[in-house]
Amino acid sequence: MAIQWFPGHMHKSRKAIKEILPIIDLIIEVLDARIPYSSENPMIDEICGEKKRIKVLTKSDLADPELTSCWINYYKNKHQITTQAVTTEKPDQIRQLSQLCHKLVPQNNNQHKTLNVMIMGIPNVGKSTLINTLAGKSIAKTGNEPAITKGLQKIKLDDGIMLFDTPGMLWPKVENEKSGYRLATTGAIKDTAISHDDVAFFAVDYLLKTYPERLAERFSLAEIPATEIEFLEIAGTKRGCLGRGGRVDIERISTLLLNELRSGQLGQITLETPEMMEQELIDVEKQKAEKAKKEEERKQQRKNKK
Ligand SMILES: Nc1nc2c(ncn2[C@@H]2O[C@H](COP(=O)(O)OP(=O)(O)O)[C@@H](O)[C@H]2O)c(=O)[nH]1
Ligand SMILES: [Mg+2]
Known part of the structure; x- marks a missing residue:
């Protein structure tokens, strides 16, 4: 992304x-x-x-x-x-x-x-x-x-x-990809910036792990689906988000799910914890170090060629 x-x-x-x-x-x-x-x-x-x-x-x-x-x-x-x-x-x-x-x-x-x-x-x-x-x-x-x-x-x-x-604008974090998705999930980032189904996949993945009972209740699910796509297919069918040939319109059910999440209809939901943050801060640093190392190697290669 x-x-x-x-x-x-x-x-x-x-x-x-x-x-x-x-x-x-x-x-x-x-x-x-x-x-x-x-x-x-x-x-x-x-x-x-x-x-x-x-x-x-x-x-x-x-x-x-x-x-x-x-x-x-x-x-x-x-x-x-x-x-x-x-x-x-x-x-x-x-x-x-x-x-x-x-x-x-x-x-x-x-x-x-x-x-x-x-x-x-x-x-x-x-x-x-x-x-x-x-x-x-x-x-x-x-x-x-x-x-x-x-x-x-x-x-x-x-x-x-x-x-x-505040005079002017202060932008959110952009280093951590997960933060980007969470900002999009809450609606802090303009809807046009990333596609709804991409954001919905992220949100459903998190909700299935953290608040599965909320999804089950809201969408009257007998069982908790195993994957994001499975959930979106079932939820889309239940809500009549169907496209051509009666297939589930993933974009439509994604938009609907995000709207319900943002307006609190799925209940009170928090998308991150201090523990998640601490782990992600470590991950981001690692990624940065790896990127710097690769960059250095590339430079070295170029030098050697000359
Ligand atoms: N549910 C809920 N919405 C809020 C609350 N505070 C602000 N909002 C909504 O969040 C949106 C952004 O608020 P705004 O004050 O314009 O944010 P700003 O860009 O930081 O100045 C608006 O739609 C507000 O109605 C709150 O306590 N609860
Ligand atoms: Mg304002």
Whole structure:
């Protein structure tokens, strides 16, 4: 799978962020609770340096509560980062983030200073929704399609906080192919970037292993199918996704399955765990080393020919 869905602009965003960073007291890193690892922006660590930071896991209504707890504990115990899961279903809980920000940035003698808080995260994780809920009114544009927020926005909250929306775009991880598929599964990546059946195969493979009972229940299956294609054939027949000659239209059932998964109709599902992440980070490093080694060998061969 090619992973070049994202145009450049990264350099511009980095520059714009670095310009306002000196006045920022705290960063809210916004992540999708279903994919806390894959919805990271690889640059945030580097841009933020030693700045105070909290992680907010959005859309927790769609994520597996048990795994959300795992992630929160992981960040707390392994990285000492305060992490809060939120959902638009509980706006009060979102508004409590203001108090958390104040608690984390002690104001020594200056009790009345406004806290400057920057919201950072990849497109479509719910940054604008978060800002609107914190502000108690609709200021930032939200949308199902990624990449809506463009310029820098500053929003003054009642409780001594100035919110800064991320200027420019921050792209998700593209090094790990699995992350790419997970981003596509949740809909964070535009539908046109990869074909639906390719993404659906990935999703079904994971669901068959991790949440087989959900598939069985949703599609009234007597038995759990052994393979992705077997599942899609059965599910497609049940839902009447048939094409010419009565054969299952894989693209159609794939689209239907992804829509149901994204809207929570398959229940609360998380697509990755801290353990999976740690293993994949090792795998990615190995792949990179192998690639570098091959490149070196090729260079050597070329030299020898001369
Ligand atoms: N189910 C659910 N959807 C949410 C939640 N927060 C945001 N969304 C949806 O996620 C999509 C992207 O949100 P948006 O705020 O525009 O993301 P941004 O690109 O990061 O600013 C929108 O369709 C929101 O309605 C949530 O807590 N639960
Ligand atoms: Mg936005």
